[in-house]
Amino acid sequence: MTKGDPLLVLKNLKAYYASKKGLVRAVDDVSLEIREGECVGLLGESGSGKSSMALAIIGLFEKMARFSAGASNDPELLKTFDKGIRGTQERPGVQGSVVFRGKDLTKLPSDELVAIRGREISLIPQGLGHALNPQHSIGHQTAESVEVHDENIRLLELKRKVLEYLGLVQLADANLRFVLDPGSFSGGESQRILIAMALIGGPYLVIADEPTTALDVTVQAQIINVLKMVRDEFDVSLLLISHDAGVIAEMADRVAIMYAGKVVEYANAVKIFHEPQHPYTMGLMTSFPTIAMMQMRAGKKPRLRGIPGDPPDLCDIPSGCPFHPRCRYAVDICLEAVPEYREVEPDHFIRCHRWGEIEQE
Numbered sequence: 001m002t003k004g005d006p007l008l009v010l011k012n013l014k015a016y017y018a019s020k021k022g023l024v025r026a027v028d029d030v031s032l033e034i035r036e037g038e039c040v041g042l043l044g045e046s047g048s049g050k051s052s053m054a055l056a057i058i059g060l061f062e063k064m065a066r067f068s069a070g071a072s073n074d075p076e077l078l079k080t081f082d083k084g085i086r087g088t089q090e091r092p093g094v095q096g097s098v099v100f101r102g103k104d105l106t107k108l109p110s111d112e113l114v115a116i117r118g119r120e121i122s123l124i125p126q127g128l129g130h131a132l133n134p135q136h137s138i139g140h141q142t143a144e145s146v147e148v149h150d151e152n153i154r155l156l157e158l159k160r161k162v163l164e165y166l167g168l169v170q171l172a173d174a175n176l177r178f179v180l181d182p183g184s185f186s187g188g189e190s191q192r193i194l195i196a197m198a199l200i201g202g203p204y205l206v207i208a209d210e211p212t213t214a215l216d217v218t219v220q221a222q223i224i225n226v227l228k229m230v231r232d233e234f235d236v237s238l239l240l241i242s243h244d245a246g247v248i249a250e251m252a253d254r255v256a257i258m259y260a261g262k263v264v265e266y267a268n269a270v271k272i273f274h275e276p277q278h279p280y281t282m283g284l285m286t287s288f289p290t291i292a293m294m295q296m297r298a299g300k301k302p303r304l305r306g307i308p309g310d311p312p313d314l315c316d317i318p319s320g321c322p323f324h325p326r327c328r329y330a331v332d333i334c335l336e337a338v339p340e341y342r343e344v345e346p347d348h349f350i351r352c353h354r355w356g357e358i359e360q361e
């Protein structure tokens with residue numbers, strides 16, 4: 001795989017849930033490209049739409065959205081999927097395109113999508129709790145990721161492959177413990193197993209959704225090391241999702257900043273962490289001590305100021321630029337018009353009316 005060619009191209013991607021309060025615009029007009037061999041970080045506060053974007057990419061958003069609408073016991077909500085919201089063009093589900101290796105995944109029949117999922121794109125889902133099936137041994141579950149795509153593989157070969165991958169992620173005593181079920185493994189070990197499962201099918205793209213959240217600090221560092229090994233030793237692209245800028249700063253080549261369902265800035269990691277230009281990114285970078293330390297080492301004088309206020313409810317997004325109620329640079333137009341997502345210099349995308357007018361602090 002040559003580094004640099006586009007692997008995944010999202011264009012005007014929207015992913016909306018139906019809820020009793022109205023449409024939840026979890027992913028709202030996102031355009032983004034991930035290239036072969038690169039690690040892209042997706043950073044945003046909790047509830048900004050990151051996991052929804054991951055689900056939309058792998059084609060599981062609609063299933064989850066319909067399930068949660070169905071689970072709410074409101075038949076009217078389910079109807080909105082087919083008929084849309086009365087009086088508007090809007091409807092829950094996914095719109096826009098997800099072009100992966102030249103194919104728009106949103107248009108593929110479900111059997112083709114199932115064949116791609118796991119083998120060409122794999123997701124390490126958020127939350128260890130539900131990711132592993134408590135009923136089956138971890139060896140069995142890791143093997144399943146191969147068997148789904150290769151029914152003819154011989155049993156001995158399968159076992160060899162499972163142990164090879166569990167060994168690669170450095171699961172202690174894998175050759176003895178692969179027969180045990182998930183309850184016998186710690187959080188960090190479970191995350192290693194999930195990483196092995198994501199890799200064993202030989203994917204082009206691995207999406208890791210909050211892979212270190214819920215782990216203690218030492219274990220977080222170990223998992224980051226495993227992911228760095230994946231980035232460096234495997235021929236894959238990585239989409240690393242986190243609400244923690246420190247985790248993203250450890251390994252991303254490029255970083256997309258998400259706010260209220262929108263990507264507001266996308267640029268190389270150095271620019272994002274050292275010269276952010278969107279007011280939200282600027283504020284976000286003053287919220288993490290690890291980033292302040294990194295900036296200090298680079299000779300800057302960082303301030304830990306944070307951002308006043310809270311992110312909006314995605315059922316009720318503010319008019320114009322959704323960040324305007326929290327933005328110290330907001331002017332009239334920010335309340336009226338949604339800023340366009342534009343490439344302001346090569347490989348630097350931003351959604352702000354005032355780009356170029358705001359001085360770095």
Ligand SMILES: Nc1ncnc2c1ncn2[C@@H]1O[C@H](COP(=O)(O)OP(=O)(O)O)[C@@H](O)[C@H]1O
Pocket residue numbers: 017018019024026044045046047048049050051052053064065068069314
């Ligand atoms: N199944 C669902 N049904 C309705 N709303 C949902 C569902 N899952 C997530 N949401 C809402 O979508 C928004 C984005 O959530 P999510 O994608 O999980 O954000 P993040 O991963 O950035 O924390 C949140 O407002 C959340 O409450």
Ligand code: SF4
Pocket residue numbers: 278279280321322323324327328329330331334339351352353354355
């Ligand atoms: S568009 Fe306006 S409100 Fe939004 S980030 Fe830019 S200056 Fe702030």
Ligand SMILES: [Mg+2]
Pocket residue numbers: 050051052126209210
């Ligand atoms: Mg999430």
